[in-house]
Amino acid sequence: MPASPRTARAINDRLALRLLHEHGPLTAGRLKQLTGLSRPTVADLVERLAAAGLIEVVGESGEQRRGPNARLYGLVAGLAHLAALDVRTEGVTVLVADLLGEVLAEASVPIVGGTGTGPAVEQAVTLVERTAKEAGVDRLHTLAIGAPGLIDPATGELRDSSGLPEWHRRLVAALQERLPARVIVENETNLAALAERRDGAAREHDTFVLLWLGHGTGAAVVLDGALRRGASGGTGEIGFLPVPGTGGLPSARDCExxxxxxxxxAGVIRLAERYGVTAPSAEPGEHAALLVRAGIAGGAEDFLDALAERVAIGVSSVVAVLDPGCVVLGGEVGRAGGEELAGRVAERLAGMSPLPTRVRVGELGGGAVLRGALLTARDAVQESVFAARLG
Incomplete structure (x- = not known):
């Protein structure tokens, strides 16, 4: 059954908005080429979107061309604004962007150990408010927060997680109370995976796993283009995976x-000590990364081989169950190991699994979580604004 005129218009409108977002300002003629629609249909579409306040004339195409056919149409970037937050145990980074995801302001605040829950929450909320003000934004439509720990898929709330400060859980409620904005919370590894799929190492893969190697370990699972969270939000809690070489078994509250x-x-640091690799002391995740960099720079082959064997144990288990075809190494340690570590892991994996799997290094570095939060917020804002304006 053919679509009704109203449904057809809705489909065409969304297609045009997506193309304007992906390609930037376009002429009506270029929209006709990209959509395959007739000239009258595109003309009606452009008029409808302009009347809805979703697009506007932003210039003309070509110095020699003038008139209606040369007008460049673009999305109205200032229709709504968003914020993306990367929440770590040691601080918060926030950026404020427009409807297109263009960053208008960015700032960070350290939250030192020992800071009380109330003061820590106040520092983080104040940072968001101040950054929005610096960006010239009076009201934020949506905030997307990337944080370590489990996110309840039913409520979207950060669940109790051992080792995380209490202010992490209190932050979401405080933001919702102080700011008239929608708040989305997502696990940091999941956000990094979304970013790597859009803009990084997994661009060519609809199915892959991002293995996070940092202060802790985790994995994000993307199957057939969809992020998988599991029944309780625990998909990818690979730290609890029983493996040989640990001298024990994990418990429900302890993944040691x-x-x-x-x-x-902590395990990487102990391994480096065993092989005599040293580096300046820092926070655990960064210290481990510094040790890996020192091992590469100093040619500590035995240390790097031992680390690759450890990583390959976890990767092989994931591959045996999911057959993702691609594993991306992220987190501080994964980034520090780079191609040197990825190559060693791939070599060992090839000897442990019959399933062909590419091992790649994340391309977005330490900004992957914030980038994933930005993309998540941008998509949510656009969906809401477009739906409200088009009906």
Missing amino acids: GGFHALAGA
């Missing part, structure tokens, strides 16, 4: 007997 003990920051 699992993969975390091998590849988490």
Whole structure:
């Protein structure tokens, strides 16, 4: 059954808005080429979107061309604004952007250990308010927050997680109370995976796993283009995976007997000590990363091989269950190991699994979580604004 005129218009409108977002300002003629629609249909579409306040004339195409056919149409970027937050145990980074995801302001605040829950929450909320003001934004439509720990898929709330400060859980409620904005919370590894799929190492893959190697360990699973969170939000809690070499088994509240003990920051630091690799002291995740960099720079082959064997144990388990075809190494340690570590892991994986799997390094570095939060907020804002304006 053919679509009704109203449905057809809605489909065409969304297609045009998507193309304007992906390609930037376009003429009506270029929209006709990209959509395959007739000239009258495109003309009606442009008029309808302009009347809805979603697009506007932003210039003309070509110095020699003048008139209606040369007008460049673009999305109205200032229709709504968003904020993206990367929440870590040691601080918060926030950016404020427009409807197109163009960053207008960015700032960070450290939250030192020992800071009380109330003062820590106040620092973070004040940072968001101040950054929005610096961007010239009076009202934020949506905030997307990337944080470590489990996110309840039913409520979207950050669940109790051992080792995380209490202010993490209190922050969401405080933001909702102080700001008239929608708040979305997502696990940091999941956001990094979304960013790597859009703009980074997994651009060519609809199915892949991002393995986070940092202070802790985690994995984000993307299957057939969809992020998988699991029944309780725990998909990818690879730190609890029972593996050989830990001398014990993980418990419901302690992953020290699992993969975390091998590849988490503390395990990497102990491994480096065993092989005599040293680096300046820092926060656990960064210290482990510095040790890996020192091992590469100093040619500590035995240390790097041992680390690759540990990582390959976790990767092989994931590959055996999911067959993702691609594993992206992220987090501080994954980034520090770079191609040197990825190559060693791939070599060992090839000897452990019959399933062909590419091992790649994340391309977005330390900004992957914030980029994923930005993309998540931008998509949510556009969906809401377009739906409200088009009806």
